[in-house]
Amino acid sequence: MSKRIDVEHLNVYYGDFLAVEDVNINIDSRSVTAFIGPSGCGKSTFLRTLNRMHEVIPGAYAKGKVMLDGEDLYGKGVDPVTVRSMVGMVFQRPNPFPTMSIRDNVLAGVKLNNKKISRSAADELVESSLKGANLWNEVKDRLDKPGSGLSGGQQQRLCIARTMAVKPDVVLMDEPCSALDPISTIAIEDLIHELKEQFTVVIVTHNMQQAQRVADKTAFFNIEGTGKPGKLVEFDETATIFQNPKQKATEDYVSGRFG
Amino acid sequence: MSTNLSDQEQKQAGEKPASALADAASAGGRAGDKIFSGLSLGAGIVIFLTLAAVAIFLTWQASPVIEIPADEVSGGNGFLSYVYPLILGTLMAAIIALLIATPVGILVALYISHYAPAKVAKPVGYVIDLLAAIPSVVYGAWGITVLSPALAPFYNWLANNLGFIPLFQGPASATGRTMMTAGIVLSIMILPIITSMSREIFVQTPKLHEEASLALGATRLEMIRQAVLPFARTGIVSAIMLALGRALGETMAVALVLSTGGLQWSLIRSGNNTIAAEIALNYPEAFGDRLAELIAAGLMLFVITLIVNFIARAIIARYKEFSGAN
Numbered sequence: 001m002s003k004r005i006d007v008e009h010l011n012v013y014y015g016d017f018l019a020v021e022d023v024n025i026n027i028d029s030r031s032v033t034a035f036i037g038p039s040g041c042g043k044s045t046f047l048r049t050l051n052r053m054h055e056v057i058p059g060a061y062a063k064g065k066v067m068l069d070g071e072d073l074y075g076k077g078v079d080p081v082t083v084r085s086m087v088g089m090v091f092q093r094p095n096p097f098p099t100m101s102i103r104d105n106v107l108a109g110v111k112l113n114n115k116k117i118s119r120s121a122a123d124e125l126v127e128s129s130l131k132g133a134n135l136w137n138e139v140k141d142r143l144d145k146p147g148s149g150l151s152g153g154q155q156q157r158l159c160i161a162r163t164m165a166v167k168p169d170v171v172l173m174d175e176p177c178s179a180l181d182p183i184s185t186i187a188i189e190d191l192i193h194e195l196k197e198q199f200t201v202v203i204v205t206h207n208m209q210q211a212q213r214v215a216d217k218t219a220f221f222n223i224e225g226t227g228k229p230g231k232l233v234e235f236d237e238t239a240t241i242f243q244n245p246k247q248k249a250t251e252d253y254v255s256g257r258f259g
Numbered sequence: 260m261s262t263n264l265s266d267q268e269q270k271q272a273g274e275k276p277a278s279a280l281a282d283a284a285s286a287g288g289r290a291g292d293k294i295f296s297g298l299s300l301g302a303g304i305v306i307f308l309t310l311a312a313v314a315i316f317l318t319w320q321a322s323p324v325i326e327i328p329a330d331e332v333s334g335g336n337g338f339l340s341y342v343y344p345l346i347l348g349t350l351m352a353a354i355i356a357l358l359i360a361t362p363v364g365i366l367v368a369l370y371i372s373h374y375a376p377a378k379v380a381k382p383v384g385y386v387i388d389l390l391a392a393i394p395s396v397v398y399g400a401w402g403i404t405v406l407s408p409a410l411a412p413f414y415n416w417l418a419n420n421l422g423f424i425p426l427f428q429g430p431a432s433a434t435g436r437t438m439m440t441a442g443i444v445l446s447i448m449i450l451p452i453i454t455s456m457s458r459e460i461f462v463q464t465p466k467l468h469e470e471a472s473l474a475l476g477a478t479r480l481e482m483i484r485q486a487v488l489p490f491a492r493t494g495i496v497s498a499i500m501l502a503l504g505r506a507l508g509e510t511m512a513v514a515l516v517l518s519t520g521g522l523q524w525s526l527i528r529s530g531n532n533t534i535a536a537e538i539a540l541n542y543p544e545a546f547g548d549r550l551a552e553l554i555a556a557g558l559m560l561f562v563i564t565l566i567v568n569f570i571a572r573a574i575i576a577r578y579k580e581f582s583g584a585n
Binding site for chain 2: 051053056081082084085088089091093095096097098099100101108109112113146159162163166
């Protein structure tokens with residue numbers, strides 16, 4: 001399953017502070033979309049509104065519409081818990097549960113909400129998810145060992161497997177490679193290419209080469225100054241953003257003349 | 260002579276840059292390091308020596324017990340039959356206290372760390388910590404004058420309705436000064452230990468793991484079960500052990516509340532006694548063999564505490580690989 005995302009007039013607040021102003025964006029299903037921009041421009045904040053994770057921070061809220069195949073995630077009576085099981089998330093630093101084995105980590109999301117799963121179905125899901133995350137061959141002999149014993153790159157792929165096991169419609173990635181070495185980064189990027197066959201992928205990255213390597217479309221966010229809200233400046237095909245941007249600010253940023 | 264001196268000075272001056280690196284390292288930093296490691300080693304040794312001194316004192320003072328003829332020991336049937344009801348009484352009181360204080364303590368800690376708004380969490384935390392500051396004799400007095408009479412009707416009800424369970428066999432104590440009351444008073448006394456230690460650990464749960472759980476679609480309760488409690492497991496065990504230590508050794512509150520007597524399986528009848536209370540009640544008038552008896556009972560308490568701690572260590576070690584510390 002894969003769904004498209006349409007955002008209309010979204011404003012994100014931390015208490016009284018407007019962090020991201022008036023975002024309108026249409027993200028196709030089965031595509032990879034990259035968010036780029038300077039630090040503090042609100043791209044991570046905006047990403048977290050797509051699965052309502054920003055609400056975890058006290059005082060944070062969003063106004064506007066985020067439509068997942070036409071269904072508003074911020075509509076009345078929508079439970080953020082349901083939203084998050086449909087829109088999965090991979091974080092900046094790998095965060096497998098240290099108290100669980102590799103196998104239990106993959107099943108962590110599946111076992112939520114009192115869902116029962118048979119032993120054989122669980123085995124199959126663990127295998128398919130780990131294969132999907134290109135991790136199966138490395139861990140198949142030590143599934144009952146703690147996930148924290150893996151390398152950083154393996155841990156991040158374990159987190160991706162854990163997210164895939166829930167079978168979400170969308171996978172959000174918040175700088176998934178920023179804590180990884182180049183080899184592990186390549187492994188994750190290869191994986192992102194495969195992920196888009198099943199999921200809608202949205203990735204925040206500071207690495208512009210990475211955006212060019214993995215993304216079909218790229219959105220550039222910018223901030224005019226401290227205390228001002230972040231804005232979506234330009235959203236287009238990745239090639240257009242990097243070679244022929246319409247906005248001066250985008251061109252300055254992608255050519256390194258920023259700041 | 261003077262040229263020699265100046266030569267030497269020159270030599271020293273010339274050498275200085277080369278040796279400055281070595282000097283700086285050995286002078287300031289290393290001396291501090293050595294002093295500090297010496298101090299911490301000393302502190303460790305002091306604890307070890309204290310423990311050894313207590314153990315040696317107890318064993319030495321208690322040793323005459325072996326030689327006392329069985330019929331001259333209190334109760335008239337030898338030391339073991341004198342001490343085992345006390346051991347059972349001690350364990351009963353401590354277990355009742357833990358059964359009540361552990362779930363309540365953990366729930367309160369979770370409320371403070373993950374549910375209460377900051378405005379409420381702080382005062383609740385202070386109040387709980389204040390409980391630890393109340394002297395145990397005050398708890399004892401409160402137990403006698405308020406709690407016991409208040410519980411007496413409830414014990415009657417238990418005896419009438421659940422009397423078929425040996426633990427609630429009637430007739431219930433009319434004063435309410437029973438093992439159950441003692442256990443409840445103890446549970447209130449150890450509540451702050453469990454609550455404050457658990458809270459400290461709960462708030463240290465890495466944000467990363469809490470968010471990982473929430474992002475998978477966990478409710479707040481599921482997040483707590485998935486990320487917070489497993490992370491805190493070792494700490495919770497430590498907190499329970501500290502609390503158990505206090506419950507096992509608590510003297511005044513039990514001595515005041517409990518209407519002591521022989522071994523009694525019913526928790527709502529008067530009877531039973533704990534080692535600590537037995538020692539406190541009888542020590543002032545004891546001498547000779549009786550003194551050795553009491554100290555031997557104290558040695559038993561010491562041994563029980565050690566065993567409990569070893570069990571706790573073993574439990575923690577079992578989960579070591581999955582503790583999150585690696």
